[in-house]
Amino acid sequence: MTGYVGNRIPRVDSAAKVTGAAIYGVDVALAGMLHGAVLRSPYPRARIVSIDTSAAAAAPGVQTVVTGRDFSLLFGGVIKDQSILAIDEVRYAGEPVVAVSATTEHEAQEALSLIRVEYEELPAVLDMRAALANDAPLVHPDLHTYNRRPGDYIVPHTNINTIYRHERGDVEAGFARSDYVFEGEYTAHALSHAALEVHVAIAQYDSVTGGYTVWVSSERPFILRDQLAPGLGVEPSRIRMIAAEVGGTFGGKGIPIAEAIAAGLARHSGGRPVRVEFTREEDLVASQTRVPAILKLKTGINRDGFMVARSAEVLWDSGAYTAYTVDVSIRGAQTIIGPYRIPNLSLLSRQVYTNKPVTGSFRGFGTTQVTWACETHMDEITTEMGLDPVAFRLQNGYEEGDPYINGQILHGINLTDTIKRAATEIGWGSVERKPAPHLRRGKGIAAMIKPSKTPSSANVVINLGQDGRAAVVCAAPEIGAGQRTVIAQIAADSIGIRIEDVSVPDADTAITPYNSPVASSRTTYHMGNAVLEAGTKVQAELVALAGRYLEVDPDELEVRDGGIFDLDGEHQITVKGLLSKYSKEGYWITASARYSSAGSPLLKADPGEEWISSIFWMLCTHAAEVEVDVETGVIRVVKIAAAADVGKAINPLTVEQQIEGGVVMGVSNALFESFSYRDGRVENGNFADYKLATIHDIPEIVPIIVESVHDEAPFGAKGVGEPANAATPPAIGNAIFDAVGIRIRDLPITPEKVLEALEEKAAADVSKLKPPL
Amino acid sequence: MMITVKLTVNGKLRQVHVEPRLTLLEVLREELLLTGTKEGCGVGECGTCVVLHDGEPVTSCLVLAGDADGAEIETIEGLAEDGELTAVQRAFVKTGALQCGFCTPAMVLTTTALFRKNDQPAIEDVKNALGGVLCRCGVYPKLLEAVTEIKGANP
């Protein structure tokens, strides 16, 4: 089977996207559609004393006005702690309090100003450390009563919604045995996913069946459905989610956000569809962000440069509601060990509620935060010990067959080559220190490890029609990472038809079979395996049919390029031609397949710890060269060499896009993006002051594809999208240290922090020079 | 209050009768149903809504309807003729200068305007021109490849 897999195939949906024909969530419009608008809390924490909606309800064009009283049920990811609209209490500035539907969006927005809400401000928890205090106000006093995934991960009557520990070996003995022990504390900040398409949904309620249809822009239509259902008090199957093109998500469009408001309004809008599109400000302030974290690390090293022990303590801030963060805090914390062999470990991860905006999954699912801490810490270790950062990582880095922190035997990994090739490409070991009087250059390196959601499953149905064209029916929305193209490549090759004859329709939970989310870099591997199996079945049926028609042994036929060939390579008939011979019989080939990682022997681990295993592991190393303006503190990233172990690149073009895009996001995350809060309110809810990298700000980026051999992967392919941004910030931070000798431990790395640190360093250097009195 | 706005969109004279508070972006998307033009921020910071206004890229979210009266507007829908992609569009496809595609109309139009003025733009000209359009997927390196591809096609 050869053809598309492994080649640089332009995206199958490119033409629709360069002509403006692609229909995104924001482009969907239905006849009779109403428009929603949301009144949000101005306070981080307050009791709702009263709400007067009478004037708004009477305003021109207004169809309905709903408040928390209309929706008493709770929904959420792991812990059902959230309502569609605030009930009695608001828990963050920006929380939805009242929603309006009206004939036009103008009218809906204008009606908001007619609503009167009386609040009684309450003391708010605005800092994750303060949330741990014994006398801290409780963001969710009823936490212990909420429906939630079973397990003793919460601490009732505190703000701690997740506590997790992991031990391996004997960490204290490990430290005692170590020749050197290093400690450091790092912080990772909240980040907006900032997909250029804002959150949007259109919902319609059918009062006869009690069901909902929701048109969404989301990477996880099934998860959205399952999470929203309890909030609406219906069975998940009563909600049909239809996905349009997604204008970016980065992990941010997988929980009910605009969808909840739209469905809530639709429930009370007389059967008319209701569209809710967030403004950019709402998107930044009141959708979800990366989970901020404070990360403490302690590492013991022996004099031969081997890592002996590590303890880590991570505190995460879920914001006012948990969404996906329970799992982010657990899965993220596990990888703070980095891609390194450390025999003695102790890990404590706690996550608290605060009265800040909701946080959640963000490209990397916790690994971006811990990689920042781990890799900055690694650089401090090598600096103090006078070790080479590259050699140290190679010496301690995971290799094929090493046990992971739960005893899983790591399979199909190639960290070593990512380190070596990134280092070579950046020109490790040499740098032009001072290209101008006010400029200093340096180089840094960082590596990381990322699991993929395990176990998880993917289902697919392939329909091969009489015209020889195949529809690959699956719930794997194209979120921009090339899912549709990779699926089409695998389908085309496995069936033996041309890629132009393959379509991958949008997801629809009423039609497309179940798939776990398009997240965790799992689509190529999981859906790839399912499509490969289904496509192979379609081909087998085609061959059988051709054998029947040509009256030859099917074993002597093969299918490729949309044609049936004999073993001498002689073309016999086209697939279309073959199927047309059976058109009177209504011949239509349908095959389905399911891939699940559950039960794979690769997941075997220490007893009780299999749940930590990942069906595949992604490794990557980024090496950076930066230039520091010592007068202004401005950082210019000159170059990033980004090496990713992807297993096998199904499509090198889309892999490069993921790596490059990840680096761009990493540069942006590290240097430009941050929220500014005043009294618990975000004050920079716009792109004028929440800054994303532009084409001016990017370095030369060299994507490096490193391969490895994974036995269960389709063609050997793992994943690439998520790790791509995590290693960039610490690589930049480490390069800054190399350039000017300052260590920034809290993100983002702003010019102001750099300049301040440079001045502190200069002062310290002067005081060192002073002779003793 | 309503105003009548006459404008040429993709070569066709169009007339709309709208409230003056509508922006050009709203006129295009909601009155003329040309949804290829997207909004990203609404305040001129992201460039997602760029259209060509008398040949120049402008953020259509900041243009009031009345200001568009008499203007010649080009949107992404106006580039390809009968499904035949332009050289700029073909280069975007070939080099992979798009991911989710949401900024793509603005990127394609901005690149188109750039090449109409100068078929061999220097890298700094390219960055200056495209610096006003954000891409969260990070296609910037591939955009530069696309530009190289177009320059190669315009020797």
Added chain:
Amino acid sequence: MKRLLKFDYYEPASLEDAVRILAAADGGASVLAGGTDLVVDMKTGRLQPSTVVNLKGIPKLAGIDAADDATRIGALTRVTEVELSELVQSRHPALAQAASILASPPVRGLATIGGNVGRASPASDLGPALIVHDARVAIIGTEGAREELVEKLYVAPGVTSLAQSDIITHFTLPLQPPGFGSAYVKLGKRGSGTDIALAGVAASVLADGDGEIVDCRIALASLGPTPFRAVGTETLLRSKRATQALLATAAENASHEAMPIDDMRASAFYREKLARVLTDRALRGALASAGVEVAA
């Protein structure tokens, strides 16, 4: 999508009509030039005018004209045109530089010089550049036409001395003798040019044949409530030869004249540092454009 509130809209054909409509409007009237500030302010709720007067139908408000003794720039001249004008680049380099890093290209293609100045943002890029060129602003209102120095226009953040019915018609920049040079530099959050200035400095110098600074202007952006001149630093520089030491002293002095505040974009501490660095860089740029070498 954030929607605008209703307003009455006018496209007068003459300045007289425009002034009359503005004067008669109740509940706040705004002049629409490029719209890049006005529409943003209306979307964010900072301004909610009941009347919007679009000047586009009024003749002769846009364009750059060269006279022997001055350059006239119409209020509706787009920032892009200012940026790309060879006349402005050669006669008033600081203004061309400021125009080239004001916001992004698709915004510069809409924004106008009159709108940028009239908005009176403390972070205005064009304001300081106009000030160091001794630019005068021409205004028409109910009392007729008048002119004043651009620097006199600014009152407070977002506030000018203009009345509701006043309209900026054009700017006049006197032609400078040989030995004149100017520059504008700023730093934004991304460090790459086009962001809102965390701090910005415009400088102009007039040097004699011996490299002595005969006269100079320094104007600061985002370093006070309005764009303003660092008069003490100008005094310090006058009648002195440009040396490294003089520039260092001047830069230090400008950072003391700055009145920076802490806000979400930067701290006062950092802005003060930038005032020094950017003054140094702006002066070097101005001297270079005047053809003066900085002595050791």
